[in-house]
Amino acid sequence: MLRDDLRTLWTEPRPPDAPVRVWRDWALLAAGLAGVVLEATLREDVAWRPVAVVCAVWLCLLLLWRRTRPLAMVTLAFGSVVLLPVVSLVVVPREPVGLYTSGVVLVLVYALPRWGSGREIVLGGAVILAAGVLCSVMDETPFLENVVGLAFLLLPGVVGAAVRFRGTARERQLEQVRSREREQLARELHDTVAHHVSAMVIIAQAGRVLAGIDPSAAVEALEGVEEEGARTLEEMRAMVAALRDRGVGAELAPPAGVADLERLVRTPGGRLRVDLGLDGELDALPPAVDAAVYRIVQESVTNALRHAVDATELVVRVTAERHTVRVSVRDNGRRTGRGRDGYGLTGLRERATLLGGTLRAGPGTDRGWHVEAELPRARSESGAHSRPRR
Structure with a gap:
């Protein structure tokens, strides 16, 4: 178990979103x-002032390369921190060298687990541990103070690891949300294809019955099948182009759409008055867009x-234009907290985004x-090859 955990830590890659410099x-x-x-300038007891300043x-x-080269920066920094006390013991014994400003190395301790790979962290x-132990051995302070100092040195690293874990956990949750949206789009694709194919089958059956009686009616039935097939291909191409991953769930209930908005806003809980406005041709929207508006x-x-x-009022406007559908929802209340987007x-x-909007x-x-x-309303590459709707 421990060996597997260590192997997982050793192979952990760097976070993908590390900024180079901000x-x-x-x-x-x-x-x-x-x-x-x-x-x-102000401190008078600085030994080897030029060397300490440099x-x-x-x-x-x-610090400028702590995200892109965390291991190299930690090695260079703590190598320098250890080198000065060693030289001071040889040349000027018992005289500490360095400035308090050198404490900026704590930022590098934080950056190592925050932005480094597993191998770099180890x-x-x-x-860091070797440098801390070596400095403790060369120092004549009591053992307990050295332990406290070493714990203080490692504390930024613990904070960096916690921040990284929190960010990774949130990103994982966001990816799960995106995956659920793609799965729901896949279910809607299933419903769309099933609906149109059923209509094509019914029209074809009717045309076969009428073929011996009224050939012109059979031709019209074939035209209906062709148009229904073109419409199916248009909507299917738009939805398949939106899906980056495939995953069809077990629930295949027809999704709610614009026609269900009246029922939705009639029961918002009684606290808010909802003003719903629908404008334009909203009856013939592609199923994916129709469901997205409702959601x-x-x-x-x-x-x-x-x-x-x-808040006392919520204003909802859905407007269908020639090529787009616009949705606007506004309330007159005030928000508490930081206002970060929820899941x-x-x-x-x-x-x-998946639908191109x-x-x-x-x-x-x-x-x-x-x-x-x-x-x-529809993707241009799909609509360019489809027949006009009746």
Whole structure:
């Protein structure tokens, strides 16, 4: 068991979303260099002042590569930290060398488990422990103080590992939400194909019955089969193009759509007055878009009931244009907390993206929470080869 855990840690890759360099890096570097200048100028008991200043500046510069080269930066930093005390013992015994600003190495201890691979974490952790033990041996402070100092040195690494675990867990949950959306789209694809193929079978059966009686009626039946088949291909291509992964669940109930919005907003819980407005040709939407509109309104109404404080009204607008369908949901309440997107909004944004549309959610200019979505009625590459609808 322990061997398997160690093997898993050793083969753990780096996080895929590590930024190379952001504004915080330059702010941290500026603060570190300012601390070096102030300490070197105001502190009088600095031994080997030029060497101590150069070492502190070196440690500050290493912070710029702590995400992309965590193991190398830890090795260089702690090698420098250990080298100075060793040299001071040989040349000037019992005289500590270095600035307090050199404590920026704690940032490197944090970055190692946060951004390093499993192999880098193990090797870098060994370097940190070796440096900490060596400095403790060379120091004449009591054993208990050395233990406390070593624990303080390792604390940023524990924090970095916790932050990484939390981020990984959230990303895993988001991926599960996206997977559920894809599975639901797959079920809707099943329903769409089954519906249209059933209609084609019925039309073909009717045409076969009428073929001997009225040939013209049989020709019309064949035209109906052709048109129904073209419509099926259009909708199927749009939905298959949206699905990156396939997974058909067991539930095959027809999804709710725009026609069900009236029933949805009539029972929002009694606390909110819902103003629903439907405009344009909304009767012939592709099933995937029809279901997406319903899901966006449903999730927005649910979020307003849960999170909108002092809200009294919810305005829902669904507008069908020639090539797009626009959905707008706005409440007049106020939100508490940091306002980070929940898993419901993440799933809706994933669904809108898979269908070729966009979804934005955030606070309004005055108050309330606004959800705006724009979905294409059909993909252009599919519609270009389909017959016009009757």
